[in-house]
Amino acid sequence: MRIRTIELNIGAEKPFTVLHASDNHLCFADLRDNERKVNLGISRANSFTGGNPERLPGYAEELFALAKEKGETVIYTGDFIDFVSVANLEYAKKLFAGADVFMAAGNHEYSLYVGEAWEDEDYKKQSFNDVLAAFPGNNIWYDERVIGGVKFVAIDNNYYYIMPEQFERFRVACSDDMPVVLCVHTPLYSENTYETLMAGKDATKALPFLMGTPAHLLDKTSNAGAKRQYPDALTLEFLDFCNHTPNLRAVIAGHVHRYAEAVLDSGIPQVMAAGGYRGEINEITIR
Numbered sequence: 001m002r003i004r005t006i007e008l009n010i011g012a013e014k015p016f017t018v019l020h021a022s023d024n025h026l027c028f029a030d031l032r033d034n035e036r037k038v039n040l041g042i043s044r045a046n047s048f049t050g051g052n053p054e055r056l057p058g059y060a061e062e063l064f065a066l067a068k069e070k071g072e073t074v075i076y077t078g079d080f081i082d083f084v085s086v087a088n089l090e091y092a093k094k095l096f097a098g099a100d101v102f103m104a105a106g107n108h109e110y111s112l113y114v115g116e117a118w119e120d121e122d123y124k125k126q127s128f129n130d131v132l133a134a135f136p137g138n139n140i141w142y143d144e145r146v147i148g149g150v151k152f153v154a155i156d157n158n159y160y161y162i163m164p165e166q167f168e169r170f171r172v173a174c175s176d177d178m179p180v181v182l183c184v185h186t187p188l189y190s191e192n193t194y195e196t197l198m199a200g201k202d203a204t205k206a207l208p209f210l211m212g213t214p215a216h217l218l219d220k221t222s223n224a225g226a227k228r229q230y231p232d233a234l235t236l237e238f239l240d241f242c243n244h245t246p247n248l249r250a251v252i253a254g255h256v257h258r259y260a261e262a263v264l265d266s267g268i269p270q271v272m273a274a275g276g277y278r279g280e281i282n283e284i285t286i287r
């Protein structure tokens, strides 16, 4: 497994280290679901691993063993599973019970068959309770945890928008003086993050995969997936809030399946983890 060492200087009481992992996309399925799901699991696992499906649980187990050995909390930014299945949820529950994890949900946590439907709150409801139960000790929709005098806030922003209740709770979370680290699946739009992720790509075809990308940038692409990524008014307000809240000190995210570091328009760092299915994680020392 490849571990990238990162430092964030954000005003912690004393330095501590966390593991930041994302997007392992586990693909277990058996006939407790159905044959369609079994075949989906086989083809998705092969495509993530270049025909070496055993790597998916291999890397996940390595991550959890490392967390236990080091006694470090795992900040997990979503897409631990690729789709909802009895076997995937069972596996997640087993692993999450064995380490200290703080997690925000990804879009795939609620994906029933991957890309077969328009995914929104109604879609999410179909599997929400079962998925939530698979990640013990976490509310993967909204959660807070203080580690070393730093408040970590996990928000499920996996469909490129924020919900009013999440925003309200985040406002309250930021209302004292404690440094805050926002943990999300979908990175937040900023000029620098957009430029970093789109560098070398054709803007008429590629997608940025960021929450809050301005419409005029999404208008450039003919990719049908852009429809999903246009921000609503509340999401833009949330972004503005993030850029004007002095005790928000960093954002850590996943979703883009590549390691990248960028800054928000306010200048605070945004760290993105590579796809865990490739055996890459970040180890972040927070000072």
Ligand SMILES: [Fe+2]
Pocket (backbone or CB within 6 Å): 023, 025, 078, 079, 106, 108, 255, 256, 257
């Ligand atoms: Fe992913």
